[in-house]
Amino acid sequence: MTSQQAEIAALFENAARLAAESLQEQSDPNQPVVNWIGPEDLTQALELELPAEGRGLGSVLEIARKTLHFSVRTGHPRFVNQLFGGSDPAAIVGEWITALSNTSMYTYEAAPVGTVVEVALIKRLCDLVGFPEGEGVFAPGGSISNLMSVLSARQRAFPHVKQHGLREGERPVMFASAESHYSIPRAGIVCGLGHDATISVPVDEVGRMRVDELERLIQEQKRVGRTPFYVAATAGTTVAGAFDPIGEIAAVARRHGLWLHIDGSYGGSALLSKKYSGLLAGSELADSMTWNPHKMMGIPLASSATLMREPGHLEAALAMNADYLLHEDSDPQWNLGDRSLQCGRRVDALKLWFAWQVHGDIGFERRVDGLFDQAQKFRQLLAERPGFRLIRDQEGPNVCFRYLPPDQRDAPAAEWPRLEHEATIRIRSQLAREGSFLINYASLDGAATFRLVASNPNTTDSDLTALLDAIEAKG
Amino acid sequence: MTSQQAEIAALFENAARLAAESLQEQSDPNQPVVNWIGPEDLTQALELELPAEGRGLGSVLEIARKTLHFSVRTGHPRFVNQLFGGSDPAAIVGEWITALSNTSMYTYEAAPVGTVVEVALIKRLCDLVGFPEGEGVFAPGGSISNLMSVLSARQRAFPHVKQHGLREGERPVMFASAESHYSIPRAGIVCGLGHDATISVPVDEVGRMRVDELERLIQEQKRVGRTPFYVAATAGTTVAGAFDPIGEIAAVARRHGLWLHIDGSYGGSALLSKKYSGLLAGSELADSMTWNPHKMMGIPLASSATLMREPGHLEAALAMNADYLLHEDSDPQWNLGDRSLQCGRRVDALKLWFAWQVHGDIGFERRVDGLFDQAQKFRQLLAERPGFRLIRDQEGPNVCFRYLPPDQRDAPAAEWPRLEHEATIRIRSQLAREGSFLINYASLDGAATFRLVASNPNTTDSDLTALLDAIEAKG
Numbered sequence: 033m034t035s036q037q038a039e040i041a042a043l044f045e046n047a048a049r050l051a052a053e054s055l056q057e058q059s060d061p062n063q064p065v066v067n068w069i070g071p072e073d074l075t076q077a078l079e080l081e082l083p084a085e086g087r088g089l090g091s092v093l094e095i096a097r098k099t100l101h102f103s104v105r106t107g108h109p110r111f112v113n114q115l116f117g118g119s120d121p122a123a124i125v126g127e128w129i130t131a132l133s134n135t136s137m138y139t140y141e142a143a144p145v146g147t148v149v150e151v152a153l154i155k156r157l158c159d160l161v162g163f164p165e166g167e168g169v170f171a172p173g174g175s176i177s178n179l180m181s182v183l184s185a186r187q188r189a190f191p192h193v194k195q196h197g198l199r200e201g202e203r204p205v206m207f208a209s210a211e212s213h214y215s216i217p218r219a220g221i222v223c224g225l226g227h228d229a230t231i232s233v234p235v236d237e238v239g240r241m242r243v244d245e246l247e248r249l250i251q252e253q254k255r256v257g258r259t260p261f262y263v264a265a266t267a268g269t270t271v272a273g274a275f276d277p278i279g280e281i282a283a284v285a286r287r288h289g290l291w292l293h294i295d296g297s298y299g300g301s302a303l304l305s306k307k308y309s310g311l312l313a314g315s316e317l318a319d320s321m322t323w324n325p326h327k328m329m330g331i332p333l334a335s336s337a338t339l340m341r342e343p344g345h346l347e348a349a350l351a352m353n354a355d356y357l358l359h360e361d362s363d364p365q366w367n368l369g370d371r372s373l374q375c376g377r378r379v380d381a382l383k384l385w386f387a388w389q390v391h392g393d394i395g396f397e398r399r400v401d402g403l404f405d406q407a408q409k410f411r412q413l414l415a416e417r418p419g420f421r422l423i424r425d426q427e428g429p430n431v432c433f434r435y436l437p438p439d440q441r442d443a444p445a446a447e448w449p450r451l452e453h454e455a456t457i458r459i460r461s462q463l464a465r466e467g468s469f470l471i472n473y474a475s476l477d478g479a480a481t482f483r484l485v486a487s488n489p490n491t492t493d494s495d496l497t498a499l500l501d502a503i504e505a506k507g
Numbered sequence: 508m509t510s511q512q513a514e515i516a517a518l519f520e521n522a523a524r525l526a527a528e529s530l531q532e533q534s535d536p537n538q539p540v541v542n543w544i545g546p547e548d549l550t551q552a553l554e555l556e557l558p559a560e561g562r563g564l565g566s567v568l569e570i571a572r573k574t575l576h577f578s579v580r581t582g583h584p585r586f587v588n589q590l591f592g593g594s595d596p597a598a599i600v601g602e603w604i605t606a607l608s609n610t611s612m613y614t615y616e617a618a619p620v621g622t623v624v625e626v627a628l629i630k631r632l633c634d635l636v637g638f639p640e641g642e643g644v645f646a647p648g649g650s651i652s653n654l655m656s657v658l659s660a661r662q663r664a665f666p667h668v669k670q671h672g673l674r675e676g677e678r679p680v681m682f683a684s685a686e687s688h689y690s691i692p693r694a695g696i697v698c699g700l701g702h703d704a705t706i707s708v709p710v711d712e713v714g715r716m717r718v719d720e721l722e723r724l725i726q727e728q729k730r731v732g733r734t735p736f737y738v739a740a741t742a743g744t745t746v747a748g749a750f751d752p753i754g755e756i757a758a759v760a761r762r763h764g765l766w767l768h769i770d771g772s773y774g775g776s777a778l779l780s781k782k783y784s785g786l787l788a789g790s791e792l793a794d795s796m797t798w799n800p801h802k803m804m805g806i807p808l809a810s811s812a813t814l815m816r817e818p819g820h821l822e823a824a825l826a827m828n829a830d831y832l833l834h835e836d837s838d839p840q841w842n843l844g845d846r847s848l849q850c851g852r853r854v855d856a857l858k859l860w861f862a863w864q865v866h867g868d869i870g871f872e873r874r875v876d877g878l879f880d881q882a883q884k885f886r887q888l889l890a891e892r893p894g895f896r897l898i899r900d901q902e903g904p905n906v907c908f909r910y911l912p913p914d915q916r917d918a919p920a921a922e923w924p925r926l927e928h929e930a931t932i933r934i935r936s937q938l939a940r941e942g943s944f945l946i947n948y949a950s951l952d953g954a955a956t957f958r959l960v961a962s963n964p965n966t967t968d969s970d971l972t973a974l975l976d977a978i979e980a981k982g
Contacts, residue, residue, distance in 0.1 A: 033531065040596045041527035047600045048523035051607050052516035056508065071615055071841045075623045080860065082631050086867030092597050095864055096604050099620050099857065103608040106617075114617060116851075119609035121515045122567050125522045127606035129571050131858075132526050133578040134594035134807040140546055141939065142581075142589060145574050148550045156557050172647035172809075173849045183697060197701030200675060214827040215850055222658060222848070224699030226672030271831050326851070332609040333853045334647075352689040356746050356949035356958075359932075366546040373697070374648045375690055376591075376801070378808045382574060383606075385555065389570055392561030457834075464616065474831035483831075 039089050046093050054100050055121065058107040059490055064467030065111050066104045074102055104470065109490040110499070113470035115270070115298050117488025119332040122390040126383030127332055137170075137377040138357055138369035146379035147366055153381055153388070157323055157337050160303040161294075162316025168339040169346065169371045170380040174297030175215035177322035177338040180346065180373055182206065182219040182262060184320060185291030187349040189261035194349065198224075205253045206262040207231045209241035209276060211269045213295060238426040239274030241265065243281055250288050262291045267312050268299020271474040271483055272423075273407070273430025275299055279314030286317070294321040297336065299428065301328035304393065305400045311427070320345075325384050328400055328429065328487055335384055346371035399489055407431050407486040410496045417500055419507070423481045431484040432476060435459070437507035449479035456480040459506040469499055514564050521568050529575050530596065533582040534965055539942025540586050541579045549577055579945065584965040585974070588945035590745070590773050592963025594807040597865040601858030602807055612645075612852040613832055613844035621854035622841055628856055628863070632798055632812050635778040636769075637791025643814040644821065644846045645855040649772030650690035652797035652813040655821065655848055657681065657694040657737060659795060660766030662824035664736035669824065673699075680728050681737040684708045684716035684751060686744045688770060713901040714749030716740065718756055725763050737766045742787050743774020746949040746958055747898075748882070748905025750774055754789030761792070769796040772811065774903065776803035779868065780875045786902070795820075800859050803875055803904065803962055810855055821846035874964055882906050882961040885971045892975055894982070898956045906959040907951060910934070912982035924954040931955040934981040944974055 033041070057063055069077065078098055105111060107118025135143045137150065150170060158166030171177040186193055190202065198204070204225055208216040210232045217230035231253060234245045250260045263285050265276040278294060285292040294300070294315060300323030302308040303315070315321065319341050326335040340346060351370035358369050369375065391399070407429045414420045414433055419441065423432040434452035443451060456473050457480050463469040473480045484499070508516070532538055544552065553573055580586060582593025610618045612625065625645060633641030646652045661668055665677065673679070679700055683691040685707045692705035706728060709720045725735045738760050740751040753769060760767040769775070769790060775798030777783040778790070790796065794816050801810040815821060826845035833844050844850065866874070882904045889895045889908055894916065898907040909927035918926060931948050932955050938944040948955045959974070 037527070037531050040530060041524070043596065043600065044523035044527045045520060047603055048519035049516070051603060052512070052519045054607055055515060056512050066619070068619075071619070071623055074619055075627070078620065078623065080624055080627050082627070082860075082863045083867045084869055086865050086870040089597060089865055091864050092600050092861055095861055096600060099604055100608060102620050104610055104617055104619065106608070106610050114611065116609070116611070119606060121518065122564060124603070124606045125518065125567050125571060128522055128526060128599070128603050129574055131594060131599045131602035131807045132529055133575060133581070134591070135579055135581050136589065136591070136808055141945075142579055144541070144543075144546070144549055144579065145553065145577050148546055148553065149555055151546075152550070152555050152557070172651075172853070173851045175848065175850045176647070176651075179697075179848075186699075193699065193701060194696055195702050197699055197704060213850070214829040214832075218825070218827050221669050222654075222697060224661075224668065224672055226668060227670050229672060324851075332606045333611055333851055334849075350693070352693050354689040356947075357689075359948075373650065373654075374809075375650045375688070376648045376799075376808055378647070385557075386567055386570060388557045389566050390561050390564055392558045394559055395561040470616075472831075473834075 043089055043092055047096060050093065050096055055107070058105045058118065059109065061109050061495065063105065063108070065108045065470045066467045067102055068465050068467055069102070077102065107488070107490060109488065109492060109495045110469045111488055112484050112491060113472045115327045115485055115487055116333070118330060118490060120330040120387045123331045123383040123387040126386035130379045130382050135379060137379055138375060139362065140366040143379055146381050147368060149385045150368065150381035153384055154337060154339065158339050161321050161339055163339060163341040165343065166339055166341050167343040168337055169368055171336045171338050171373065172334045173336050174213070174295070174322050174324050175218070176373060177336045178213070178215045178264070178293070178295055179219040179222060180338045181293040181320040181322065182223060183349040184340065184345040185262040185293065186223060188291060188345060189259070203258040204261050205229050205231055205258045207233055207246060207249065207260065208264040209233050209235050209266060211235050211239050211272060211274065212264055212266045213270050213297070216264045216295065239269055239272035239424040241276040241281065243277060243284060246281065247284050250284065260288055260290055262293065264293045264295050267294050267296035267302070268428060270298065271430065271476060272426070272432055273299070273428030274424060274426055275311040275428060278312060278318065282314050282317035292318045294318045297322045297324040298327050300324065301400050304396045305404070306397070307401055308404050328403055329396060330399065331384050331387055335380055402489055403429050403486045406491060409493060410484055410486070413496055413500060420500070423476050429486040432481045434481050435503050435507055453479040455507060456482055459503055462506050463502060468502060471499065518564055518567055522571060525568065525571055530582070533580040533593065534584065536584050536970065538580065538583070540583045540945045541942045542577055543940050543942055544577070552577065582963070582965060584963065584967060584970045585944045586963055587959050587966060588947045590802045590960055590962055591808070593805060593965060595805040595862045598806045598858040598862040601861035605854045605857050610854060612854055613850060614837065615841040618854055621856050622843060624860045625843065625856035628859055629812060629814065633814050636796050636814055638814060638816040640818065641814055641816050642818040643812055644843055646811045646813050646848065648809045648811050649688070649770070649797050649799050650693070651848060652811045653690045653739070653768070653770055654694040654697060655813045656768040656795040656797065657698060658824040659815065659820040660737040660768065661698060663766060663820060678733040679736045680704050680706055680733045682706050682708055682721060682724065682735065683739040684710050684741060686710050686714050686747060686749065687739055687741045688745050688772070691739045691770065714744055714747035714899040716751040716756065718752060718759060721756065722759050725759065735763055735765055737768065739768045739770050742769050742771035742777070743903060745773065746905065746951060747901070747907055748774070748903030749899060749901055750786040750903060753787055753793065757789050757792035767793045769793045772797050772799040773802050775799070776875050779871045780879070781872070782876055783879050803878055804871060805874065805964070806859050806862055810859055877964055878904050878961045881966060884968060885959055885961070888971055888975060895975070898951050904961040907956045909956050910978050910982055928954040930982060931957055934978055937981050938977060943977060946974065
């Protein structure tokens with residue numbers, strides 16, 4: 033071993049110890065969720081100027097320590113802010129190996145292990161969706177996966193688009209619910225159709241797409257001479273956590289010849305659970321689906337599967353046949369470059385594979401059940417307390433609610449949304465700054481509402497109770 | 508410490524030891540570059556079925572070991588196959604911390620450290636390009652960065668496109684050299700313009716865009732009623748490693764009002780070197796640039812900077828103002844979500860920051876100089892041997908060459924390209940299968956040529972000599 037190799041070995045061992053300590057600290061409810069300071073102060077505290085003369089390997093551990101000190105502890109039981117929480121130890125080691133064996137997914141030759149592992153994982157996810165002949169690829173996130181679905185749908189509906197673009201007079205339109213993720217209309221923008229080309233379908237009182245409205249809007253668009261070609265059903269909406277009725281949407285899509293995509297970025301993981309997979313009933317009728325193991329499954333970002341019921345659509349939309357990358361004798365089954373929107377592509381498959389080996393189907397099912405049950409428990413706790421009320425009440429993994437402080441409860445009912453709006457923004461900001469809870473808010477029906485996200489298996493019933501207590505105390 | 512925490516700590520320490528061992532093995536020229544087996548055999552060897560019952564954390568180390576055994580050793584001195592090589596130990600630790608503190612770059616609140624670090628890195632890269640007022644964002648790879656440049660250019664040229672799409676009769680066209688990367692025309696396809704909308708500009712004898720041809724083609728497109736709006740100059744072409752003459756292209760772009768993008772995915776790193784930065788002379792005149800630290804700088808995939816001379820263009824093209832993500836009071840300077848094509852976005856900034864602290868400007872300059880010098884050395888070695896000839900002879904980090912075995916050298920000169928083509932494919936495949944060298948090939952002027960990529964600082968002069976010896980022996 034050279035002295036440099038010895039130094040690297042020592043650094044790696046010290047970093048491993050720091051990582052283990054940090055995971056312990058993350059799970060301690062007596063620690064703050066975040067040591068919050070503003071961006072200018074943080075820039076100073078990190079001393080992040082890039083030096084002319086390098087500081088050598090000996091500086092790494094201190095930088096790592098500072099980084100962890102000021103990072104949000106997303107595995108903390110009181111981090112309920114975003115659609116993910118913590119990260120799985122087995123998957124973390126998978127990421128280490130990915131960084132170490134640094135390669136790119138474009139060819140089997142460059143990434144043999146990544147390729148066969150990705151193919152096996154995609155096959156399993158496809159089987160769970162109900163795509164027995166399916167194929168797919170990992171992408172850098174749900175937005176890119178959703179974009180890939182729109183590109184595939186556009187190519188099927190307008191086969192000349194890849195070579196020649198749209199023809200004069202062609203006016204494609206797509207549909208998604210009013211509470212779908214912004215990446216759906218943005219995919220239309222990227223494609224050159226403009227924001228106008230995505231028709232927003234109203235939702236029912238709990239946030240699910242209204243299928244009667246979808247039918248009506250498709251007919252309306254056809255009457256004005258536009259060509260409906262794509263509808264996105266959402267399984268787990270970003271704010272409410274609602275599940276659109278896929279089976280009913282599929283019937284409409286089939287009648288009108290639309291590509292049906294499921295944005296299951298968040299809620300796709302319900303398919304791992306016997307108890308909750310019914311929320312995606314009819315998924316086998318879709319043409320494509322996005323599923324992010326980096327959300328409910330606890331895999332570190334990014335892990336986003338783009339799944340297709342039939343093979344060939346991704347290549348049809350995306351393949352460029354660059355012979356410097358994919359040689360003439362390369363088998364497309366094992367050379368995934370032509371089905372991706374990227375050229376060089378990080379090996380995102382290992383971390384999920386490592387975690388699946390450790391937890392198995394049963395472990396993931398237990399995790400997902402636990403998260404849905406956690407949301408349900410929170411709804412019960414909330415119902416017992418005056419001043420709190422549920423918004424978009426349904427069985428998904430998010431709980432949206434408003435709170436009205438006692439001294440404001442005699443205000444006229446018409447003023448409640450405004451008062452709740454102000455209380456929400458004020459209280460959640462106080463909690464975040466003091467680092468006691470990170471819980472996000474969003475606008476629903478024109479007023480801010482708290483959004484608890486059950487994505488963190490470390491959150492216990494007592495954390496949920498403590499959150500309600502804290503909101504009351506700040507209120 | 509609970510027993511589970513102790514198990515995690517032990518796993519992390521063992522994984523760190525395995526990582527250090529693996530790095531040592533990677534650098535040993537007596538080890539094969541890859542233990543090559545085919546995809547079906549590998550699927551069996553890895554036992555990669557996903558179990559119903561989890562195998563527990565105890566299974567992770569064995570899986571990691573198997574993964575490393577069958578992975579390509581991209582840090583091996585005889586891996587000269589792709590536009591990257593190895594991965595930096597400091598950056599590897601950066602990736603560990605990224606996986607551990609798992610979060611997303613959309614808001615400062617969720618990723619305070621990632622945000623301030625990314626802003627500082629982007630500022631430094633912009634300064635090196637000559638964009639003192641610039642801004643930017645990391646993307647999952649060069650193809651996505653290039654797509655973002657096309658989207659920004661389209662938005663500037665056709666400001667109605669985001670809301671309404673293109674108007675009837677608008678026919679935008681873009682330009683890139685015949686040897687540019689496929690992601691440029693593919694960006695046009697994604698945008699809905701079709702492959703036809705990218706005009707391929709001929710290159711000179713060493714692979715640089717011919718500026719007289721660019722001028723002629725722009726005028727030709729204007730005459731037929733199309734609207735030129737974008738030209739991509741390449742700094743380091745994928746096959747030849749050539750640098751387009753940016754200053755001259757900028758003059759043409761300015762005259763015709765085109766957005767000038769530099770695809771410096773590969774060669775942008777020359778800006779770190781006083782000796783080689785002249786290859787990008789005129790970069791300050793561009794509107795945007797792609798730069799991949801995951802190529803010549805040795806950062807693990809993916810590290811791709813999308814850089815803009817003026818602020819605001821990315822937001823203009825991409826922002827969706829989703830209030831569940833970016834609250835009304837959020838400062839866009841520190842909340843980067845609206846300038847990205849992703850929503851959830853991995854923290855790619857840490858690894859580059861860690862490496863920069865360790866190496867400093869001077870360390871990176873030494874690395875980049877060494878890689879260019881390595882290519883130059885290989886050209887000299889090659890010139891001394893009969894049967895070898897350079898194709899696209901220039902000073903970039905790639906060396907393209909053909910080899911004609913001795914028993915074929917009396918064939919008529921007209922047959923040489925065919926014979927060299929066959930020899931190239933046969934020899935490089937033999938080298939790859941036996942694991943002695945990984946060197947890629949590509950088609951130039953209709954025939955396969957070897958492409959040596961100087962992206963691996965571990966490659967020594969004796970490895971370069973051994974490569975030429977091995978090609979002669981197989982020939």
